[in-house]
């Protein structure tokens with residue numbers, strides 16, 4: 336078997352006139368956490384649902400564990416864990432029974448199943464809530480239950496579709512740590528999100544989507560290193576004249592300098608010790624200034640440079 340876990344080739348999915356996924360390809364290799372990052376409506380969930388054969392598609396090919404995926408490929412499905420965007424648990428069952436139900440779809444041996452359910456509850460921090468019905472849990476704990484149900488059968492491929500939407504910071508951190516732990520334990524993971532900080536924190540590789548298309552792919556560093564602007568320096572100033580802006584534009588590696596609303600923003604295309612050079616100039620000219628802040632590029636800057644718009648909602 337190759338080390339390819341999921342391979343999507345030239346996927347096209349239309350909803351009537353609307354093209355939701357447009358010739359999209361991806362490959363998840365063994366041991367990776369692949370991040371699918373894109374704004375709302377960019378096609379992430381549609382792609383995931385096509386990968387899982389929950390949706391039919393118009394064109395393309397989907398291989399999982401080197402086999403063609405199809406709605407009846409039960410041998411493949413038994414090795415996949417899914418944590419859907421919309422919480423999918425049963426309100427009439429308590430926490431333990433929910434996890435036991437989902438685990439029981441794949442694990443028939445009762446003793447093994449009991450152990451797996453206990454491990455999933457422990458892993459998601461739900462051991463103290465076994466008897467609780469979902470309606471009695473906080474939003475963050477329900478999300479953790481959703482995860483426990485998706486991963487209890489110890490799948491080797493796990494797909495998370497925006498698992499931290501509307502989750503408090505403590506549960507969010509627990510979820511992200513848990514995902515890293517599952518990966519260390521051997522699971523290969525696809526993680527969709529529109530939160531760039533999360534994707535950057537946990538993913539070994541990132542694909543950025545927009546309008547159903549792949550617009551960029553690489554590690555977070557690859558993507559940021561591809562930018563023209565590599566650093567920005569923001570300096571608070573009461574006023575500035577055009578000659579000074581012209582001088583600053585002449586400093587080594589300065590790509591642009593703009594002043595608005597009491598702040599000068601200097602963009603740089605590389606170099607080292609840029610702040611020192613800029614402040615030396617300020618000193619030399621005896622220019623008054625307030626706050627000074629340097630900013631490194633983010634994945635939002637990558638998205639902005641490629642698409643001309645912000646990744647954030």
Ligand SMILES: Nc1ncnc2c1ncn2[C@@H]1O[C@H](COP(=O)(O)OP(=O)(O)OP(=O)(O)O)[C@@H](O)[C@H]1O
Pocket residue numbers: 350353354355373374375376377378379380381382420497529
């Ligand atoms: N059942 C449907 N019928 C018609 N259009 C749909 C349907 N489901 C999704 N779409 C459209 O397809 C596009 C992609 O949607 P999708 O839900 O895959 O995006 P997403 O990146 O997962 O967004 P979100 O983060 O909001 O879930 C959107 O324009 C959406 O409105």
